[in-house]
Structure formats: C-alpha cells, structure tokens
Amino acid sequence: MPKHSNGGSARRWRDARDAASHDAAWTAEEFRFGAFVLRTDRRELRCEDIVRPMERRCFDLLVYLLRHAGRVVSKEELLDNVWSNRFVTMSVIAQSVLKVRKALRLADGTDGPLRTVHRVGYRVVGEVLHRRIEPAELQAPSGAKAWSWEEPRLRNMPGAPAWLPSALGAFGAWALNSHGIAIHGTPPERGPLRPPEARCEVAPGPQGFDACLDLLIEPSSPVRLRASSSSPFQAVWRAAESAAWLVRLQDMLASPSDASEDMRWERLASLSHATPPTLGDGGPTLSSVWTMPLVQSTPAQQADLVMEAAWRGDPAALSQALQLRDQAHATGDSDTESWADLAAAQAEWHRGDTRGVAARVQRAMARLARPHWPVRAQRAAAVAAHLLCATQSVVDTPDWWRQALLSRDVVPTSAARRWWLLSQLEHRLSGGEVVELAGIERLDASIDALVATDGLQALLLNLCGMLRAEDGELNLAWQRMKRAHELAQRCGWTGIRPLCLLTLGDLSARLGEHPTLDACVATLGADPARDEPRPQAVLAWLQARRLALHAQHANALPLIEKAWPALSQAGIWFRDDAWLFAIDTALQARSRHALMRWRGLLQAPEGPTGRSRTALLTAVNASLALLEGDPVRAQALMVSAWRGAPPSTAKRLLAMAAASAARWLSAPQPEVCEQALLHAGAWLKLSPAGRRLRQVLGDRPGEATAARAGASQSVGESDADAFWVWAA
Structure with a gap:
C-alpha cells in the first residue's frame, strides 16, 4: 500500500507523472514516407489510407529503422534495441525483416523503401518525415464519437497533491485521444442525445492504485471498469484503454458486413488480441461471447458475436449458439438460425466432439438454399466446407454452395479471397485437385503474399505447409508450419x-x-x-x-x-x-x-x-x-x-x-x-x-x-x- 505523507510525496508524485508522461509521449510519433503513414500511438501502418496489419515485433523493428532512416542499422544494433538482448538467432531478425518487407510492398508489387546491406544490416532509403505528436494534436478521426470526460475523483488519498486530479484527467483524456476518441471541452447538455460519459475514481488498491471508471454509453446500461497499477497514471490509462476497447466493440457491431471486407465476426477477432477489461465490484472478466448489454444488438449482430466466440473457443459459445438458434427458429429467422447452427458446429469441432458436426452443417446449408444475404451465404459456404473437410465428412451439397466456393467472381483483393483459398487448400488435402490455380506453387505463393496476421492466416499457412509436405517440399513445409504456429500463438483463435x-x-x-x-x-x-x-x-x-x-x-x-x-x-x-x-x-x-x-x-x-x-x-x-x-x-x-x-x-x-x-x-x-x-x-x-x-x-x-x-x-x-x- 503506498504511503501518502506530505514529506517527500510531492516530488514522488511529480516523478511518477513525468515518467508516465515521457513513456506516453515517446509513443506519440508519426512517420511519413512515400505512400505510407505510421503512427506509434495507434500502432498503425497505413498505405494510401489502408491499414497494413503487422505483428508487434515487426512493428517495433520498422519504427526503429524509421527513427534511423538514411543510415545502415546493423543486426547487432537491432538485437540490442528491438529484441532487448533476448536470446534470438539472426534468422529470427531476417524473418522479421521479410515480414516488414511484405507490409511495405506497394500495390504494383514493387518493393518498399527497406534495403539490405549485405553482411552488415538494413537501411530505409528515401525521404522520411518524422515528427513528435503533441498531446494537443491528438484528435479523434473525423466523425468519431465525442465523449464527456471529467477529471478523476480521488478517494482515501488525503496526502495527494492538489494538482493530481487535473493531471490524471489530462492523462486519461490523452489515452482516449490515442484510441481515436474525442473529448468534449464542456459538460454535456441534458437531452435525449447526450454523448457517452466516462467518470473515473482513483483510490489505493492491492497493487498500488485502482482506477474505477463508470462508462455510460446508453442511459440504461452503465458499465464499471477497473484497472490496477503501481502508478495512478498507469491505472487511469489502462481504465481509459478498456473503455476505448469496449467502444471499438460497439462500433464493430454497428458496422455493416461488406463483400470486400472482413465480416463483423472476423473484425471482432482483432479485439481478442488485447486483454479484455475487468468489470468493477469484483465482477468477472468480460466474456468473449460479448453478451454484455452495451448495445441493442440485432439477430445478425448476435450471430456474429456467437460465431466469433466459437472460433476463439469460448466455453460459452456452444450454449449461446444453441440459444440463438432456438430464438431464431421461434421467430422464423432462417438465416440467423442457419448461422447459429454453423457456430454450434464450430464450437463442437473446437471441443473435439465431431459426431454431430456434419449433420449441423447440412441442416444449416439446407436452410440457405435460397440465400438472402449473398455475403453471409458465401462466407457460410466457406465455413461449412472447412468444417466438413476438417472432420472428413461427406454430405450432399446444394448447387449454390459449390458455385459459391468455386466462383470466378471472388475479388482478388477482398477478404473473401482468403476463405476461397482456404476452401481450395482443404479440397486438395481431402483428395481433390487445386481448382483454377496452376498448381501448388501458385497456391502457396498466393498465401505467402498475404500480410494478414490473424487466425485465418495461421490456418492457411498451416494447411499450406501440410500440402507442401505431401508434395515433398520439406523445407518449405517446415517454414510454413513454423510461421503458422507463431501466428496461432498470438491470435485469438485458440482452437487452431x-x-x-x-x-x-x-x-x-x-x-x-x-x-x-x-x-x-x-x-x-x-x-x-x-x-x-x-x-x-x-x-x-x-x-x-x-x-x-x-x-x-x-x-x-x-x-x-x-x-x-x-x-x-x-x-x-x-x-x-x-x-x-x-x-x-x-x-x-x-x-x-x-x-x-x-x-x-x-x-x-x-x-x-x-x-x-x-x-x-x-x-x-x-x-x-x-x-x-x-x-x-x-x-x-x-x-x-x-x-x-x-x-x-x-x-x-x-x-x-x-x-x-x-x-x-x-x-x-x-x-x-x-x-x-x-x-x-x-x-x-x-x-x-x-x-x-x-x-x-x-x-x-x-x-x-x-x-x-x-x-x-x-x-x-x-x-x-x-x-x-x-x-x-
């Protein structure tokens, strides 16, 4: 428990504030080079305003190279500053550099600005504009939701300096800004369209300090979040991050599913990379099934929530899927009923109980014989094909299903193409032939060129390694399987x-x-x-x-x-x-x-x-x-x-x-x-x-x-x- 005596506490409070501010400010940087913009506060790389996903270590590697653009950075220097002298081989650095190159590959296939200096190291060429982003500049993207944020209230902290509440308030606002959330400068007016409110309270706790944040997104559904740390600034920062995390969940649920993008349940998987926030008052950690009343969800949104939970291996996914299926059946919603059946089949597959998977898949696809949601139906066909191949089951498939899987109309740059590639791999591993692609080499190259770092990419690489092993390309097979394992350990899909x-x-x-x-x-x-x-x-x-x-x-x-x-x-x-x-x-x-x-x-x-x-x-x-x-x-x-x-x-x-x-x-x-x-x-x-x-x-x-x-x-x-x- 921290002491709050007046003697040397003022200096200690200032040191804590300065250290926390220095750490946060160091993350607020922006690099502009060519068609790319990298922001460290959002840990985001964009090319022509399109996000390029990157693994954590690869992102840190690129940031270090950009900070030292124009000069050669040796492998030993990267080992000291990016890997912090962890025991890794030079081949690990080379693999990380290869992944950075893929992320920097331009749309026409040409290489980005990263160059290799033989037997020495690496260098970023071309003009790199680097600037430190000041706190006042951290603004939410246009159209983002603005919040009401009051400075935290202190409880049981009589020795705290007078400036601490305002400093913690600024720090929490900074955390929300860094996650794209704007802050109202004035208290919200009373009315039916009040903005979300976030009120924070800081008190001594078992780990040093607890920050309890009351988040009011909807008037009827307040949520209390809690974060702990040895520093009050870090506790407030973590609580604000948790609030921003939940808002991302709400925004993802409210967003539509588009044929050229990931579906909602696929986007939700990105949230599973972060540790879910802890509810206040001793409540459990937020369930992966996302059943909290944060929004008034539609049946389609609930189906996405349950499907994401099934792929992640949430223990409650099966019961939630069956409950949703029964509700959809009672209301005559055959599309949601089919999707819930597929989610239940995926949950059963994850548990290792495959006896009823084929029957569930067949029932689900039979209801979608005349699909009303083309995007959802196409993805349903890919998920169903995956489950049948995974269990090596044979069922009678409707004509539209086969046409969806083998369609030539899949957009090459769309998320749907990855599912199409998955169906081709599993079809080949089940004894069929590679459809349309000219051999295993092009199938492998198509997957290797993808820059995604999620569970689906891990699954693709794993199956590609299996296919390469059957083809006798053992070195490539081992490399693909190794990369698949590394991705799988970091992604949210625990079942793979x-x-x-x-x-x-x-x-x-x-x-x-x-x-x-x-x-x-x-x-x-x-x-x-x-x-x-x-x-x-x-x-x-x-x-x-x-x-x-x-x-x-x-x-x-x-x-x-x-x-x-x-x-x-x-x-x-x-x-x-x-x-x-x-x-x-x-x-x-x-x-x-x-x-x-x-x-x-x-x-x-x-x-x-x-x-x-x-x-x-x-x-x-x-x-x-x-x-x-x-x-x-x-x-x-x-x-x-x-x-x-x-x-x-x-x-x-x-x-x-x-x-x-x-x-x-x-x-x-x-x-x-x-x-x-x-x-x-x-x-x-x-x-x-x-x-x-x-x-x-x-x-x-x-x-x-x-x-x-x-x-x-x-x-x-x-x-x-x-x-x-x-x-x-």
Whole structure:
C-alpha cells in the first residue's frame, strides 16, 4: 500500500507523472514516407489510407529503422534495441525483416523503401518525415464519437497533491485521444442525445492504485471498469484503454458486413488480441461471447458475436449458439438460425466432439438454399466446407454452395479471397485437385503474399505447409508450419493452436529437429487449455514422438493409445502418415497386440476409406509378417502398400520402407528399389531415417541388395536394420 505523507510525496508524485508522461509521449510519433503513414500511438501502418496489419515485433523493428532512416542499422544494433538482448538467432531478425518487407510492398508489387546491406544490416532509403505528436494534436478521426470526460475523483488519498486530479484527467483524456476518441471541452447538455460519459475514481488498491471508471454509453446500461497499477497514471490509462476497447466493440457491431471486407465476426477477432477489461465490484472478466448489454444488438449482430466466440473457443459459445438458434427458429429467422447452427458446429469441432458436426452443417446449408444475404451465404459456404473437410465428412451439397466456393467472381483483393483459398487448400488435402490455380506453387505463393496476421492466416499457412509436405517440399513445409504456429500463438483463435503444434511437431520429429519438437511439447505443457481433450491428446502424441526418437518405443505406445480417440477426430490434421507412426512404434516395441489393435481400427467403419485403408492395412500385415520372421513376405506386402497408396506423405514414407526391405531378398530387385527411392524424394536427404537408408543401401541400391542376398535377418537380432527404415 503506498504511503501518502506530505514529506517527500510531492516530488514522488511529480516523478511518477513525468515518467508516465515521457513513456506516453515517446509513443506519440508519426512517420511519413512515400505512400505510407505510421503512427506509434495507434500502432498503425497505413498505405494510401489502408491499414497494413503487422505483428508487434515487426512493428517495433520498422519504427526503429524509421527513427534511423538514411543510415545502415546493423543486426547487432537491432538485437540490442528491438529484441532487448533476448536470446534470438539472426534468422529470427531476417524473418522479421521479410515480414516488414511484405507490409511495405506497394500495390504494383514493387518493393518498399527497406534495403539490405549485405553482411552488415538494413537501411530505409528515401525521404522520411518524422515528427513528435503533441498531446494537443491528438484528435479523434473525423466523425468519431465525442465523449464527456471529467477529471478523476480521488478517494482515501488525503496526502495527494492538489494538482493530481487535473493531471490524471489530462492523462486519461490523452489515452482516449490515442484510441481515436474525442473529448468534449464542456459538460454535456441534458437531452435525449447526450454523448457517452466516462467518470473515473482513483483510490489505493492491492497493487498500488485502482482506477474505477463508470462508462455510460446508453442511459440504461452503465458499465464499471477497473484497472490496477503501481502508478495512478498507469491505472487511469489502462481504465481509459478498456473503455476505448469496449467502444471499438460497439462500433464493430454497428458496422455493416461488406463483400470486400472482413465480416463483423472476423473484425471482432482483432479485439481478442488485447486483454479484455475487468468489470468493477469484483465482477468477472468480460466474456468473449460479448453478451454484455452495451448495445441493442440485432439477430445478425448476435450471430456474429456467437460465431466469433466459437472460433476463439469460448466455453460459452456452444450454449449461446444453441440459444440463438432456438430464438431464431421461434421467430422464423432462417438465416440467423442457419448461422447459429454453423457456430454450434464450430464450437463442437473446437471441443473435439465431431459426431454431430456434419449433420449441423447440412441442416444449416439446407436452410440457405435460397440465400438472402449473398455475403453471409458465401462466407457460410466457406465455413461449412472447412468444417466438413476438417472432420472428413461427406454430405450432399446444394448447387449454390459449390458455385459459391468455386466462383470466378471472388475479388482478388477482398477478404473473401482468403476463405476461397482456404476452401481450395482443404479440397486438395481431402483428395481433390487445386481448382483454377496452376498448381501448388501458385497456391502457396498466393498465401505467402498475404500480410494478414490473424487466425485465418495461421490456418492457411498451416494447411499450406501440410500440402507442401505431401508434395515433398520439406523445407518449405517446415517454414510454413513454423510461421503458422507463431501466428496461432498470438491470435485469438485458440482452437487452431494445438493443430499447428501437432503438424509442426510431427514434421520436426521426422526431420530430426529435436529443439523444435521440445519447444512444441513445452508450449502445450504451458497452455492454459492443456486439460481440454484435443490439446491433451496432442501433448501425449508429441511426447510419444519424443520418446520414440530416443528409442523408448514401449513407453511411447501407451501415449499413442491415449491420444488416439481425440486425434482420430481431428480430420485432415490426422492423416495416413499418423497411422504409420503408430504402426512403426508397435513394431519397434514388438507388440503384436498393438498391431492387431491398429488393424481392427482400420477395418472399422469410421476408419480411413478407399486406397488409404487398403494401403495401411497392408502395411500392418507387412509388419506382422516381420514379427513372425517372414521378411520376404513382409517385403512383398510393403511394396504392395507403397504402390497402392494414394499420393500423400504416407506414400513417400511407404516407399522408404519398401526400399529398405529390398535388402532381405535373395534375388535383387534393383528396379523396385530405385523406383521407391526416387518416390521417397527429399525424405532421403532431409530426414535422419532417409540418410541412414542411403547408407544402408549405398549409392547403387541394386549392388547393395545383391551383396546382402541370402543373409535374411530375424527380428530377434540386435541389428535395428531388421525393421523398416523410414521416417514414420
């Protein structure tokens, strides 16, 4: 508890005020260069008045380079001043610079003013106009809502100096100004159209000081916000920020959904990057479902609130969606009812309960057979397609739905295009072909060129990495998955975080990237949602991966079995190659029982279908034959599994196994071995198992096979090469 004696308190109060004012003033800067305007108080970069989203560290990097425009800034200097000597590699700086370049890319595709000085650092070229924004200049944008703001009242602070209330009032007004909120210079007049009012009270609190702010946006719905800090200035600043944060929520809800922009629920996701304000009087933190009576919301607005909450993984999203669906059904609002059903399906998918997802999606889309909201219907089609692909469900889709997904009329620069790209990726990963785009390279390039930093971008990058892995481009796949994970950790869509960690951890284990795998396990272990079914299953799976890398297969097997029920419901994120890891672990642990269990699951109706099922069952039978001491039959079965598998990562891994089994034959089959090695592709060079396989077979696999002819091995021997050599 701070002391308020009159002795040395005056100087301490002034020091606190000056320090707080210095920190805030340092943030109030403006840089103008070319078509760009950057403001640090709003942490906003605009190009021709269009906001260019940037990650926090990348924004700080650009600000530092602009402050030192015209001279070369070394990487070491950036490390000291932007990363504050945190333990990061030079590659992290290079990746951040690459993201800054993307944000500065002009509309015609040309590079912005950032240049690289080889082996030295980076330099911003061209004219940069820099000025410090004074408090009096901080004004809200034209047309912004003006507030009534009174200087805070002090409670239980008898030793505070007389100037403190007015100083805190100016500081709070500055905070509101920095968030685009104008302040009335005179008290509001009585009447029906009174402006929003904000009244603040500052008192000693457990952390030093509490600032309680009463916000009156609507006469019938007052809200009390609370912020705490060791400094009264920071407490007032945080309370004012919370008020501005809630007004952004109101403005987003009141804004329309446009075909060329993000929909309301997508814009609401940007608010989840900030910590929600704390309600006063010991109330709970503002719910992500945004159910507070801040505005008189329409059914369409409520549908957006619930959909955003479902994507973010709010625990109350499912019950809110079902309640909204019932209300819409009672009033005959089929559009809202359909949207609420989609939100409920998304909430169920996030929880890992996928049994009713396909049925909900089908009901929702059937009601939209004659869509009244073209924008909402098109986005509904994209969300529905995502849910069906994510659960690997097959339903009869209306003609308009397919036309919306495959339409050639999607505006290239619109937000709708990202959802269109998502549908193309998921269509391809589900066994279809890339529609309209000339191959995977252009699809990848389209996603890589996007400058967004939200959950949808993380999802796009993750799926793009999966597609690149299936295409054999392992370095690109790992880079895409790594970026997806970094974005997912910062975005509000918590449901995609374990999925990004699953794919990144799996690929890292296969490529021998032990530090990345360890980091994935540590991230999941520290996740507040780690006790939920899906994060818990992903954690068990990656722990099994780590044990398998250390040859502790018997210990890894129970973890795989623990993770299996939840991960088998993860749809396209749990692919055929996951089965191969389970098969290999059972084989290495010499567990016939586990192999028989996997065979039973593969034969179940909910298991893989078509060529995938046949290939995986054949791989299980090949492993059983190996345990039974029949390597020749095992080799024949594995070759059959490889050749029969559909194009996928699993097919490449099966090719490695087929090639490694060639050494058990008494009669060489060099053509089979060479074809299998060719099909394995980059796995031979980039994975530890691939490099080992090349050593086993030698540069000329036919001669290596002949040299080993007649020397069949049994699984009881100590030579680990008695098993498949693959990157399962």
